[in-house]
Amino acid sequence: MANRSTEPGLDPSDRQFWLEAARSSDAVLRGQAADNLAGESDAKALKALEMLLGDGDRVVRFKAALAFAQVGDDRGLEAILWALERPELCALALDVLIELRSERARGAIMKFFRRLRLHPLERLLAAAALHGIGEAQGTEFVLGSLSSRRPEVRGMAIELLGRLALPGALERLLEVLSQPNHPHSLDAVRGLAWLRDKRSLPLLRRLSRESSDAELAELCSWALSVIEEALA
Secondary structure, three states: OOOHHHOOOOOOOOHHHHHHHOOOOOHHHHHHHHHHHOOOOOHHHHHHHHHHHOOOOHHHHHHHHHHHHOOOOOOOHHHHHHHOOOOOOHHHHHHHHHHHOOHHHHHHHHHHHOOOOOOHHHHHHHHHHHHHOOOHHHHHHHHHHHHOOOHHHHHHHHHHHHHOOOOOHHHHHHHHHOOOOOOOHHHHHHHHHHHOOHHHHHHHHHHHHHOOOHHHHHHHHHHHHHHHHHHO
16 A cells, blocks of 8 residues: 555544555655554554564664554664664654663663764763663763753753652752743753652642743643643
């Protein structure tokens, strides 16, 4: 099935459409199939994703690897590590490696982290991935980045406090968020959403109702829904 026009009765949101799209001659459609089958756990979906892991197109293989990584399966690790060398995919690959926590990726992540010329945010994400596999050097780098002179690095480090559930994260994030007009309030909210600690709910509720910053209020409302759903 090359595209939707060959089967006009199929809705692209339909699961069967994407099972068939996994065998399309169109690499873009095969990649979309990998995206849309992610999270499926039945035999047909897993068989299609396994097939896409061996696809002739590297990006399709990467997308299939991401689908498996979503459920903690590192069978597509080679494709994820390949994406570290692609500027347009690097950040996504690092983000996945943080969650995957694959011991098999240790050497590749460490090599990437130690590159001489590397974007500061990419190095910070690599440090977070190292933390996830128990490398103290990664943990220390994330904590040290809280005092970086670069605001974008400080902001990401604040969010990572919650994402990685680092010691003292709740107190630090609440401290940032409780300060009016703090430049990293939004980062602190995202960190609290990752941390999912019920003790953050009172402050998030108050700010969602009372903050004069519409963006902050909206983000607090989103974080509330994330945390409440996780705690339900």
